[in-house]
Amino acid sequence: MIIVALIILLSLLVIWTWINRLFMPRLPQPIRNLPHDKEVTILVPLRNEERNVVDLLTSLQALTYKNLSFVFLDDHSKDKTYSLLKHHSKKLKQVEIICGKPLPKGWVGKVHACHQLGQRATGDYFLFIDADIRLEPNTIEQALTLMNTEQVGLLSGFPRFPTTTWLSQLLVPMQHVVVLLHLPLFKANRTIEPAFTAAHGAFMLFTKETYEQVGGHKTVKSSLVEDVHITRAVKQIGKKACLANVTDSVTCQMYETNREVWKGFSKNIFPGLGRSIPLVVFLTIFYLAVFVAPLPLAMYGLVKGSILFIIPLLLTWLVRLIIDVFTRQDRFLWLLMPFAALALLATMYYSMYLGLKGKGFEWKGRRYT
Incomplete structure (x- = not known):
């Protein structure tokens, strides 16, 4: 069952995140x-x-x-x-x-x-x-x-x-x-x-x-x-x-x-990915499945009264909460994780558009290709 597979994947991500942070002194x-x-x-x-x-x-x-x-x-x-x-x-x-x-x-x-x-x-x-x-x-x-x-x-x-x-x-x-x-x-x-x-x-x-x-x-x-x-x-x-x-x-x-945020991230994301379209596709599938899909699944679970469909969102929040506590991030932003993932994907695609169309990346009054 797909929902069970998603729960297993998110559980592994929780464990991975908890362990991985131990190697950042x-x-x-x-x-x-x-x-x-x-x-x-x-x-x-x-x-x-x-x-x-x-x-x-x-x-x-x-x-x-x-x-x-x-x-x-x-x-x-x-x-x-x-x-x-x-x-x-x-x-x-x-x-x-x-x-x-x-x-x-x-x-x-x-x-x-x-x-x-x-x-x-x-x-x-x-x-x-x-x-x-x-x-x-x-x-x-x-x-x-x-x-x-x-x-x-x-x-x-x-x-x-x-x-x-x-x-x-x-x-x-x-x-x-x-x-x-x-x-x-x-x-x-x-x-x-x-x-x-x-x-x-x-x-x-x-x-x-x-x-x-x-x-x-x-x-x-x-x-x-x-x-x-x-x-x-x-x-x-x-x-x-x-x-x-x-x-x-x-x-x-x-x-x-907000304009500075958008321009700053647009400048860095696609070049930071090595201008790799396959990597963009992989990240799109991964983030949609792991961080975005749990929100509509949880809403469906609330309507149907099924806890099984709510668990993925709880695990998504837990992954983000572990990271936010470790990095002293502002309180409660972890609740926005599905929307943050969507915003990151949107910026990534705009960055790719600028890169592939040769429009260049603008920052502080200068444009780079």
């Missing part, structure tokens, strides 16, 4: 008397980020690690980003603000900005963060402790995502769902196999040696999903990378409007 408490002799350079590209500058700098000023330097790059902003940076960064020590060079042909804007930042970094570690990132005071100590424990060349993690708009509540938390559901984290964090890779570009901490050996962001100059591709490159040179649960220490307010 949280940022630990820093080791006692952690030396501060290693310099960490924090590198931030900014383009039209006036709404984030003040809160970003306030967050960075509160960091407790002693040996920090900062480089900010204003990437041809048309708002007050640069003036706000100049005014509010005075409390930071070892700070440099640079203006980005014109975007060369064949480069993605953010990648080119990060490339320029990497050239100005002076530390033993390079931490690339986005302007919408907020760090807890001891984040650097925690990250260095985990890097040293795991002996990795790159540490990344998906932040906690506060959400405000209805589309962000549906789509943004699905980043955690996709990783914990589809990526075997034992393989991702315990091997150097490039196929098992995920990263989040808003929080990327490299050792200087690793960043330089991999060729920096120049290696992935044309990538719209540079975070994943540079992590694969790290593994290809024999270095380990760690995808950590950083949600206790790193927060990201990704989008403020």
Whole structure:
């Protein structure tokens, strides 16, 4: 019976999700008397980020690690980003603000900005963060402790995502769902196999040696999903990378409007799938069967008074609840899982349409094909 098979599949997904999360380490408490002799350079590209500058700098000023330097790059902003940076960064020590060079042909804007930042970094570690990132005071100590424990060349993690708009509540938390559901984290964090890779570009901490050996962001100059591709490159040179649960220490307010959510996800999904139509078809069937179908089945079960048809929705919610609790997501969004899956599929198909029709992907006033 199909309903029984669906219940078995969802039960296996519950078990898989529960086990898989165990291989994503949280940022630990820093080791006692952690030396501060290693310099960490924090590198931030900014383009039209006036709404984030003040809160970003306030967050960075509160960091407790002693040996920090900062480089900010204003990437041809048309708002007050640069003036706000100049005014509010005075409390930071070892700070440099640079203006980005014109975007060369064949480069993605953010990648080119990060490339320029990497050239100005002076530390033993390079931490690339986005302007919408907020760090807890001891984040650097925690990250260095985990890097040293795991002996990795790159540490990344998906932040906690506060959400405000209805589309962000549906789509943004699905980043955690996709990783914990589809990526075997034992393989991702315990091997150097490039196929098992995920990263989040808003929080990327490299050792200087690793960043330089991999060729920096120049290696992935044309990538719209540079975070994943540079992590694969790290593994290809024999270095380990760690995808950590950083949600206790790193927060990201990704989008403020539904339009930004739609454009941001449309830019990343199809390129992130390797522009693979078969993979799009598989994910469509999988998400419709596992996360969407349980809702009408439960409604049918309520009408007919059959608990058997309600169980799939309960299991779907349980999968999502495990992930949301683990990643400190906003309360009760797990109840929206069927609608979140539909929204993700809709965005995926729009992203595929843009890619196949050659219309390109637009972000921050630039268009990429």
